[in-house]
Amino acid sequence: MTIYSGPVFEMARQQFQTIADHLDIREDERDRLLYPKRAIAVSCPIHRDDGSMAVFQGYRVQHHLSIGATKGGVRFAPTVDIGEVAALAVWMSWKCALAGLPYGGAKGGVTVNPLELSVRELEALSRRYMQEMIPFVGPHIDIMAPDMGTNEQVMAWFMDTYSVHHGSTVNEIVTGKPVSSGGTVGRREATGRGVVHLAMRAAERLNIRPTNATAVVQGFGNVGSISALELAGRGVRVVGASDHTACLHDPRGLPVADLERHVARTGGLAGFSSEMAADPKEFLTLPCDILVPAATERVIDESVAARLRCRVLAEGANGPTTPAADAVLAERGDEVFVVPDILCNAGGVVVSYFEWVQDLQQLFWEEDEVNRRLMHILDRSFEQVTSRAARDKVSQRTAAMAIGVEKVQRAKQTRGLFP
Numbered sequence: 001m002t003i004y005s006g007p008v009f010e011m012a013r014q015q016f017q018t019i020a021d022h023l024d025i026r027e028d029e030r031d032r033l034l035y036p037k038r039a040i041a042v043s044c045p046i047h048r049d050d051g052s053m054a055v056f057q058g059y060r061v062q063h064h065l066s067i068g069a070t071k072g073g074v075r076f077a078p079t080v081d082i083g084e085v086a087a088l089a090v091w092m093s094w095k096c097a098l099a100g101l102p103y104g105g106a107k108g109g110v111t112v113n114p115l116e117l118s119v120r121e122l123e124a125l126s127r128r129y130m131q132e133m134i135p136f137v138g139p140h141i142d143i144m145a146p147d148m149g150t151n152e153q154v155m156a157w158f159m160d161t162y163s164v165h166h167g168s169t170v171n172e173i174v175t176g177k178p179v180s181s182g183g184t185v186g187r188r189e190a191t192g193r194g195v196v197h198l199a200m201r202a203a204e205r206l207n208i209r210p211t212n213a214t215a216v217v218q219g220f221g222n223v224g225s226i227s228a229l230e231l232a233g234r235g236v237r238v239v240g241a242s243d244h245t246a247c248l249h250d251p252r253g254l255p256v257a258d259l260e261r262h263v264a265r266t267g268g269l270a271g272f273s274s275e276m277a278a279d280p281k282e283f284l285t286l287p288c289d290i291l292v293p294a295a296t297e298r299v300i301d302e303s304v305a306a307r308l309r310c311r312v313l314a315e316g317a318n319g320p321t322t323p324a325a326d327a328v329l330a331e332r333g334d335e336v337f338v339v340p341d342i343l344c345n346a347g348g349v350v351v352s353y354f355e356w357v358q359d360l361q362q363l364f365w366e367e368d369e370v371n372r373r374l375m376h377i378l379d380r381s382f383e384q385v386t387s388r389a390a391r392d393k394v395s396q397r398t399a400a401m402a403i404g405v406e407k408v409q410r411a412k413q414t415r416g417l418f419p
């Protein structure tokens with residue numbers, strides 16, 4: 001039992017044990033690689049609009065410090081607890097290492113439903129969370145970014161709160177900011193753009209032509225909506241889309257740009273079309289070529305995995321597939337080509353890294369340079385993961401994580417922790 005115990009950290013722990021066995025990592029090295037270096041828990045009081053006071057619990061977990069500063073998003077969601085945040089921080093470490101970024105993993109979160117806050121309350125909570133974190137973050141210590149329930153505006157409030165404390169503008173303290181506040185062009189789109197770029201790489205391997213392909217996307221926030229738009233932009237027929245308010249299905253194809261406008265206007269997919277309403281229990285198993293889970297963890301369990309009817313599973317979300325589901329997919333052999341989360345959704349943190357580099361240099365790039373460098377890193381990682389999986393006869397998840405874990409292990413060893 002540790003403070004992290006819970007289903008999401010247990011999933012990260014099980015995955016790590018599989019990798020550690022595969023890499024034959026010494027037993028006494030394992031806890032050092034898995035357990036976070038630091039976990040910070042804070043109480044964030046705010047005044048509600050009705051004059052009352054509310055206190056929200058906030059967390060930041062910094063997984064390892066062996067490669068550089070720590071990096072990762074901040075999640076505002078009712079399900080947030082320290083175990084979930086720790087698991088997400090662990091995954092960030094393997095993700096950054098796989099992409100070759102000079103960071104350890106981190107993640108933050110506040111246990112709150114942001115949809116129940118007014119804009120003023122959300123600003124107060126965002127500012128208070130950053131204020132509580134000021135002693136523990138810094139442009140060379142830990143750099144936050146958006147995740148579920150947070151966005152560019154929240155990042156701007158974080159940056160402003162830190163900067164006011166510092167006495168001058170420190171835009172390199174967070175990434176995923178608006179371009180007007182030192183953000184980079186291309187960060188808002190980066191995760192979904194990367195997901196689709198890699199889904200297309202996988203489709204190529206299976207000889208699936210985009211213009212003959214169909215896709216289903218779960219989640220219609222930053223990652224899901226951009227993925228759906230990018231898929232549609234390449235001629236893929238997006239036949240399913242869902243969010244926390246509705247599931248839509250139309251085998252003829254959904255009007256993705258209209259869905260985006262509807263969500264921007266109303267806050268969710270609900271109310272778009274009653275004829276297109278689909279059964280949430282069957283949504284992930286709708287027939288399609290490309291399935292993009294882009295909502296939350298553990299949505300694909302062993303029962304869903306057995307019934308998946310996609311050819312490519314492009315994991316936009318972090319941790320959408322449980323280890324038991326992975327075992328089922330392994331039994332199904334080549335039926336489903338998995339592009340694992342730490343590879344598939346790395347576009348976000350890669351472009352966050354570009355944003356940080358640009359902020360440190362105060363020298364800003366054009367969007368085509370951002371995208372060219374992004375695709376270069378994603379293609380390199382894709383090749384490394386698929387060759388390693390073929391060489392070691394393991395799943396693409398095991399290969400991706402093995403590359404990440406090995407790099408962190410090597411950094412620790414060369415710094416002298418394991419003589």
Ligand SMILES: NC(=O)C1=CN([C@@H]2O[C@H](COP(=O)(O)OP(=O)(O)OC[C@H]3O[C@@H](n4cnc5c(N)ncnc54)[C@H](O)[C@@H]3O)[C@@H](O)[C@H]2O)C=CC1
Nearest residue numbers: 147148149191219220221222223243244295317318345348
């Ligand atoms: N924003 C980013 O740059 C990155 C995000 N991710 C991951 O992608 C996932 C989505 O993140 P964002 O798009 O940023 O969040 P978001 O808050 O912008 O959107 C989340 C979407 O998921 C939907 N949703 C929530 N629970 C759901 C459920 N049970 N079923 C169906 N839909 C549900 C929401 O309605 C919303 O449309 C998360 O797992 C996050 O950790 C990964 C890498 C980077």
Ligand SMILES: O=C(O)CCC(=O)C(=O)O
Nearest residue numbers: 072073145147348349352
């Ligand atoms: O952009 C970043 O720094 C981190 C994004 C993130 O939270 C993730 O990749 O899960």
